[in-house]
Amino acid sequence: MSATEGEYLHDLRETLRRFVDKEMPRDVVAQWDRENRFPREVFRKLADLGVLGLTVPEEHGGLGRDIVATMAVIEELSKRSLAVAIPYINAACYAGMNIVECGTPEQKASILPRVVSGDMIFAYGWTEPDVGADLASVRTRAQRVGGTITVNGAKRFCTGAEESDYLYTLVRTGPESERHRNLTLLLIPSRHPGVRIERIHALGLHGFSTTDVTFDNVEVGLDAIVGGEQAWNGAWPMIVGPGLDVEKLEVAAMALGVGAAALADAWSYAGERRQFGKTISEYQSIRHKLADMKTQLHAARLVLYHAAGLAQRRLPCSGETSMAKLLATEACKAIALECQTIHGAYGYVKEFDVERCVRDAIGLPIIGGSSAIQRNNIYKWINRS
Structure with a gap:
């Protein structure tokens, strides 16, 4: 990654973090979770940032295809709420990327500008x-x-x-x-x-x-x-092509966000919670848990963005995307459960966000191709190498 690209991603993340702090406060996000409600009004404000155009060519109103930046958006949104991160995927990736890759000129002209504006979502x-x-x-x-x-x-x-x-x-x-x-x-x-x-x-x-x-x-x-x-009768190449590889990365990016959120809360809680006269972060067992989780997240992030870089350059990456999906989602599940343990009884109640992180983390190794499927993909990929 060049210095210019690194600076762009840094600025993009900072913009998204400010957006999340302003438009997605914790108490409001908890209400979305309780009501199982899609906050369309926040999604439209997200579209105003232009990030829905990261999978859409400039001629259709987008910013041009940038898989790495798209994963960064998913990760940052997922740190606070999947109620916005998942619709972003359904619009920018499911609608935008698939129509760019597979649509007719008429379908592109009709759908892609509406993806950019936040008015088009696929399921x-x-x-x-x-x-x-x-x-x-x-x-x-x-x-x-x-x-x-x-x-x-x-x-x-x-x-x-x-x-x-x-x-x-x-x-x-x-x-x-x-x-x-x-x-x-x-x-x-x-x-x-x-x-x-x-x-x-x-x-x-x-x-x-x-x-x-x-x-x-x-x-x-x-x-x-x-x-x-x-x-007609020609869908199979559309399914097993680049879109499927990027779908695995989308779920991996969600997992990075959820895992990072759980770890950040556990880290803060460990520095505040006092037991037997000192904070629990002063106990070596807690420090080791936190250090191990930070290492797991770092490793998953490196694998994800390496695979995203390959996908951006349109290089073969089916093995790398399977490894990213497997590593990130399994790490997220383990981290969320460990963070719940650090919170003790408080990690089991809905007033603490880690409870939602656990529920979300459990689903991520399943969706977008289960961990078992990813292991099969990796084995086949190694055998072909």
Whole structure:
């Protein structure tokens, strides 16, 4: 990284920290978590900073593709609340990056300026009740008759479907026997006739709904095909390409933010909490816990931003992104639980933010490809090397 790039990232982080302190105070964030509410008014103010344009080319109103800076935004937002960090991902990455990489010129002209302004959010309609990591086995079907596409099926764990403008939906468009050749991506409006969205009440990751989505004879036009008519049955390269690598980094950046927040609170608490005549930070066992967690975070940060740099330069990075996702999310979970232990009984009550960090941290090794999947990816990558 050049000195100029380093200065830019430093200034970007400082801008985001001021934004978080002003627009996302702790008591308000706790209310979002209790109500499981998306603070759209804060999201629109975030758009005013221009950071939603970090995945969008200048010709569409963005700042140009900058994966490293995008990860820095996710990390800084996640230090305070995933209720803003996750919608940022759904807009800048799910909508912005995917349409830049895969959309038609018409789709880019229509969608990308609205991503930059904060008026366009996507939700992924990929996983299904019986389909998780094996996306080539999706059963939601789309049939094409003339200029109309009819969709029937069900999707599960669609983050943000209630708040999104479009469902970025993977559908089966041919025989299941030709798994990878008969898949298509569709842009289905979230409030379209025949679309039913039901909220799932999850332990953490509050503020941006986790949902089930059902499609009952949903009809869309051919312009809903991501990439245009020539991309009918051509979704697989769109899924396994650069977008999937960056998705792993997005979750890793969230984990860095959550882990850093938990550690900062535990560090402060250890310096204030007194037991047996001295602060608990004076006990070697606590100091060692804090030192180990700081080291874990530092290692995860180095791996994440190394992988992000490779992705920015469009170099092969599937192994590195899997390692970043695995290391950061598992470290975050371990750190959050250790920080809760340092807080003692206070770490178990909702008045302390570490309780929310624990609930969020537990979900991060699962979403975006589980830790088991990442270990499989890493093993395969090593064998190919």
